[in-house]
Amino acid sequence: MNRIIEFFQLAVRQVSxxxxxxxxxxxxxxxxxxxxxGTVALGDGIRTQAVEAIRTQSDLTLLEAIPGVExxxxxxxxxxxxxxxxxxxxxxxxxxxxxxxxxxxxxxYVQVVGIPSGSLGAVLNPSYLRGSAFSPGSxxxxxxxxxxxxxxRFEGVRIGDPLVLLRRSYDARGRPVDEEITxxxxxxxxxxxxxxxxxxxxxxxxxxxxxDGEEGFSAVLIRAEGPExxxxxxxxxxxxxxxxxxxFEQIEAVNRMMDMVVIFLGIFAGxxxxxxxxxxxxxxxxxxYERTREIGIAMAVGASEGDVMKMILAECAVLGGIGGVxxxxxxxxxxxxxxxxxxxxxxxxxxDAFAGLLDxxxxxxxxxxLFAGFGLAVGLSLLAGLYPAWNASRLNPVEAIRxxx
Amino acid sequence: MIPPVVEICNLTRHYPGGVEALRGVDMKIETGEFxxxxxxxxxxxxxxxxxxxxLDSPSSGYVHINGIPLDYSNRSGLIAxxxxxxxxxxxxxxxxxxxxxxxxxxxxxxxxxRPPRERQEMAARLLTMxxxxxxxxxxxxxxxxxxxxxxxxxxxxxxxxxxxxADEPTGNLDSSTxxxxxxxxxxxxxxxxxxxxxxxxxxxxxxxxxxxIEMRDGRVIT
Numbered sequence: 001m002n003r004i005i006e007f008f009q010l011a012v013r014q015v016s017x018x019x020x021x022x023x024x025x026x027x028x029x030x031x032x033x034x035x036x037x038g039t040v041a042l043g044d045g046i047r048t049q050a051v052e053a054i055r056t057q058s059d060l061t062l063l064e065a066i067p068g069v070e071x072x073x074x075x076x077x078x079x080x081x082x083x084x085x086x087x088x089x090x091x092x093x094x095x096x097x098x099x100x101x102x103x104x105x106x107x108x109y110v111q112v113v114g115i116p117s118g119s120l121g122a123v124l125n126p127s128y129l130r131g132s133a134f135s136p137g138s139x140x141x142x143x144x145x146x147x148x149x150x151x152x153r154f155e156g157v158r159i160g161d162p163l164v165l166l167r168r169s170y171d172a173r174g175r176p177v178d179e180e181i182t183x184x185x186x187x188x189x190x191x192x193x194x195x196x197x198x199x200x201x202x203x204x205x206x207x208x209x210x211x212d213g214e215e216g217f218s219a220v221l222i223r224a225e226g227p228e229x230x231x232x233x234x235x236x237x238x239x240x241x242x243x244x245x246x247x248f249e250q251i252e253a254v255n256r257m258m259d260m261v262v263i264f265l266g267i268f269a270g271x272x273x274x275x276x277x278x279x280x281x282x283x284x285x286x287x288x289y290e291r292t293r294e295i296g297i298a299m300a301v302g303a304s305e306g307d308v309m310k311m312i313l314a315e316c317a318v319l320g321g322i323g324g325v326x327x328x329x330x331x332x333x334x335x336x337x338x339x340x341x342x343x344x345x346x347x348x349x350x351x352d353a354f355a356g357l358l359d360x361x362x363x364x365x366x367x368x369x370l371f372a373g374f375g376l377a378v379g380l381s382l383l384a385g386l387y388p389a390w391n392a393s394r395l396n397p398v399e400a401i402r403x404x405x
Numbered sequence: 406m407i408p409p410v411v412e413i414c415n416l417t418r419h420y421p422g423g424v425e426a427l428r429g430v431d432m433k434i435e436t437g438e439f440x441x442x443x444x445x446x447x448x449x450x451x452x453x454x455x456x457x458x459x460l461d462s463p464s465s466g467y468v469h470i471n472g473i474p475l476d477y478s479n480r481s482g483l484i485a486x487x488x489x490x491x492x493x494x495x496x497x498x499x500x501x502x503x504x505x506x507x508x509x510x511x512x513x514x515x516x517x518x519r520p521p522r523e524r525q526e527m528a529a530r531l532l533t534m535x536x537x538x539x540x541x542x543x544x545x546x547x548x549x550x551x552x553x554x555x556x557x558x559x560x561x562x563x564x565x566x567x568x569x570x571a572d573e574p575t576g577n578l579d580s581s582t583x584x585x586x587x588x589x590x591x592x593x594x595x596x597x598x599x600x601x602x603x604x605x606x607x608x609x610x611x612x613x614x615x616x617x618i619e620m621r622d623g624r625v626i627t
Contacts, residue, residue, distance in 0.1 A: 006515065017503045297499045300460060301560065302488030302516035304481070397460045401499060 004314075011314035018287070025276075025283045026323040029381065032273030033327020033373045037365065038334040039269045043262035045335075045364035050254040057193055058247035061092075061224040062124070063233055067216075068243040075241030077217040085220050088236035090229030095119030096217040098207045102165040102181075102200075106155040110147065110165060113199045114207020115221065123221045124189075124196065131159045131187030136203055140186040146197040148188035159185050165200075167210070181210055194247070219245075273380060280319055281384035284312060288392045295392050296400025305393040312389035313382055320381025324374035331373060335363035408472030409433045410568050410600045411457060416466030418452050418623075426452040427463070428623035436567070439594040439601045441614035449623040450604040454570045457602070458491045459483035471567065488517050492561030494571035498553040500545040500560075506532060506552075507541040510559045517564055531559035535589060551582035558589065562599065571603040575610065587613040 015022050054060065065085055068075040075081070082096045100112040117136040120126065126133075126142070134140035141163070143151065151157035163185055166178045183202065191197055220242070224233045230248045237244040288295065295308055303311075339361050346362075411434040418427040426449045434440050442450050455461035457468055462477035469475070470490060476482050487493075492513075500509045510528035519527075532541055535555040545553055554574055561569050571590070575583035587603075591613045594601050603614065611617045619627045 002520075003518070006521065010515075013503050293499065294501055297495075297501065298512070298516070300458070300487060300493045300499075301513035302484060302564070304484045304516070307516055398455050401460075401495065401497075 007310050007314040008318065010311060011318045014287075014291075014311075014315055015318050021283055021286075022319065022322075025279045025319055026326060028279035029273070029276035029320060029323025029377050030326035030330055032269065032276040033324055033377050034330035034334060035269035035272050036266060036376070037328060037331025037369060037373045038338075038363065039265040040262055040369055041331065041335040041363040041365045042338060043258050043265065044366065044369070045338075045362045046261075047254060047258040048364055049362070050258070051251050054247055054250045054254070055227065058250070059192060059194060060227050060247050060251075061230060062194075063222040063224060063230065063237065063244050063246040063248065065220040065222060065237045065240070065242040065244055066218070068238075068241045070241065073241075077220055077242065081240050081242060082217065082220050084240055085222060085237065085242075088233060088240075090225050090233045090236070091222055092225045093119060093122035093223045095123045095221050096204065097219055097221050098204065098211060099218040100167070100207060100210060102167050104151065104155060104157075105164055105166065108147075108150060108155065111195070111199045112165070112207060112210070113196070113201050114204045114210075115201060116204045119221075120201065123223045124201075125223070126189040126192075126196075126201075129188045129190045131185070134186055134201070134203055137205060138203065139181075139183045139206060140202070141183045142187040142189055142201040143185050144189055144197040144199045144201070145191040147200060148185070151185075157185065159187065161185070273376065276323065276377075277380040277384040280316055280381045281387060283319070284316055284385050284388035285391070287315070288312060288388045292395060292400045292403045295395055296397045296403070299395070299397040300401060308393040308395075309389040312392050313385050316381040316385030316389070317378050320378040321374070323381070324377030327377060328370045328373050332365045332370070335365045338363040407436055408469070409435050410438070410471060411602065412467075412469040412472075413453075413457070414467045414469075416453070416456065416468065417464045418449070418456065418461070419464045425623055427456075427466075430466070430620075430623070430625055432618065432625060434600060434602060436600055437594070437598050438616060439591060439614045440603070441611035441617045442602060442604045442620065443606060443608060443611055443617055444620035445606065448620040450620055451572050453620070454572050454602065454604055457568075458493055458570050459486045460493075488513065489564050490566050490568065492564065492566045492569040494554070494557050494561045494569065494574045496573040496576040498545070498550070498557045498577070500553055500556055502545050505542045505544055506537060506548065506556045509545065509556055510563050513560060513564045527563055528559070531563050532556070534562075534593070535559045549582075550578050551585060554578065554586055555589065558586070558593070562593065562597070566599070568600045568602070571601065573604050573606065575605065575607070583607070583610060 065077065067077055077096065082094070085091060085094045095116050098114040100114070102110045102112055104110060115123070117134055120133055129145060134142055151163070157163050162182045165181045165183060167181070169177050169179060171177050189196065222233060222237070224230045234244040234248060298308060298311070342362050411432065413430055413432040416427050416430040417425070419425050430453060442453070444450050452461060456463050459475060467474055470486065475486065501512065504512065507525065507528045510531055511524040514524040514527060529541060532538060535558055537552060537555055537559070540548060540552060545556070548556065575586050578586065587610050590601055590603060593599060605611060617627070618625055
């Protein structure tokens with residue numbers, strides 16, 4: 001360890017001898033690192049913004065497992081799978097549900113969701129604008145916020161009043177027949193921002209009795225233990241052959257898109273880093289050439305080939321390290337500039353929709369990112385130094401000393 | 406019986422292109438001797454020195470250092486030889502310009518894996534011995550030719566090798582400075598018992614040595 005430090009001390013001495021050339025070389029690496037750090041920071045910032053928006057605007061820990069299709073096989077939501085989901089790690093609560101489509105007398109479309117009354121609270125976690133939950137085994141129902149408002153405004157439906165739902169089916173001769181079911185709304189759920197705002201919730205048994213004899217459930221509603229467990233639960237659902245749905249898919253989509261954007265931009269930034277690496281290689285080849293005699297002297301006083309390689313590589317690492325630190329600082333500065341100037345610029349350009357950008361961070365600089373930038377700079381410099389170092393170690397000491405350089 | 410520091414048998418060195426630098430050299434140098442190797446340029450003196458020091462390898466023949474034959478195909482053996490058993494002094498001084506006098510003297514110890522404190526102490530002691538105790542932190546560019554060569558001599562001695570090889574150490578110095586260097590070599594030879602093989606083309610400087618060996622056309626003639 002001490003030995004490595006001493007090689008670095010020697011390298012710093014050598015590097016500080018050629019200031020202008022070192023500054024230029026280091027600038028090459030630094031610009032590459034800065035470009036990479038800036039790009040990834042911007043990508044991460046936008047990603048975080050988007051994910052945060054999804055998180056706050058939607059119920060992230062709520063998932064639905066629907067029948068999955070794999071090739072020609074359909075995996076239905078069977079009671080076995082319902083209980084298997086209950087056992088998945090990360091699942092806080094789950095409940096089977098059935099879906100049905102009805103209309104009112106006023107021709108309002110109603111999506112009926114049947115769910116066990118005991119699980120309603122644990123899974124959907126509804127807050128009631130008015131009224132309360134339905135009781136088991138009754139014909140009581142709960143309305144989603146939007147549906148409730150619509151029915152009240154256009155059809156005068158009120159809590160406690162019977163509501164007639166119609167389901168259209170066709171008789172043996174193909175004529176439409178409307179079945180009538182009377183339910184009693186007992187509560188209206190507060191706005192959730194998802195499809196349950198349009199839904200009518202009822203007890204699972206009631207919904208099953210209304211069904212037309214189809215086997216199985218429509219889906220399983222799942223409440224994950226926390227946002228960080230959602231993807232694990234989704235994987236678990238997939239392993240059962242079912243297909244997970246939920247707002248986590250938006251996060252997946254955002255991540256996929258931002259991965260593409262970051263990789264694409266990163267390639268361009270990476271190119272400048274490669275140019276930086278080539279500059280290091282060029283600088284070190286020149287340096288080895290100029291110091292041929294010095295290397296010969298080192299060999300004459302006892303340096304092994306490995307020592308010579310270490311000397312040259314240590315210099316490369318010093319150049320790369322300086323470049324990495326400066327590049328990180330530049331990249332962080334660029335990110336800071338984007339945050340202070342970019343937000344207001346976008347907000348003024350695109351109007352109020354982007355006003356949220358004013359006080360948020362568009363570019364996100366993280367420690368792992370800075371470490372990666374530094375590590376990449378050092379690693380690339382070492383790679384660039386391999387050839388010059390190898391060359392230096394192969395010098396013939398007699399000829400090197402005689403070269404006069 | 407102590408074996409000779411250097412014993413050479415029928416040493417030849419052919420370079421590609423038909424140049425025969427050494428054509429069968431026999432030589433024996435005893436411990437503590439100060440030997441001057443004289444001869445015109447092209448007589449093979451430098452080649453002989455480089456081969457003894459393990460920087461170059463012979464075409465045929467043997468070199469024994471302290472009774473042990475040198476194996477020129479064993480790279481690590483040659484590196485070990487250069488690290489601790491021979492010291493080099495060159496005509497061009499060959500100091501590292503970016504290192505101070507003291508650091509230049511420390512340089513061989515660095516490759517000998519000595520700890521920094523010990524290196525500094527030994528370098529300072531050697532520089533004092535060659536009369537440069539006031540020049541420790543000077544860079545080679547700030548030293549005169551004679552001073553630079555004294556630094557180089559200190560560097561050759563710092564790892565305490567039994568043998569020091571000097572190739573025209575005064576070739577770039579004026580005559581009075583040259584005499585100073587030779588009397589320093591003489592003094593170090595007497596006080597430290599280091600064996601010296603010094604190439605020079607000036608016969609009068611050879612007078613400082615115990616013995617003169619003359620070479621011509623790749624052979625020893627006296």
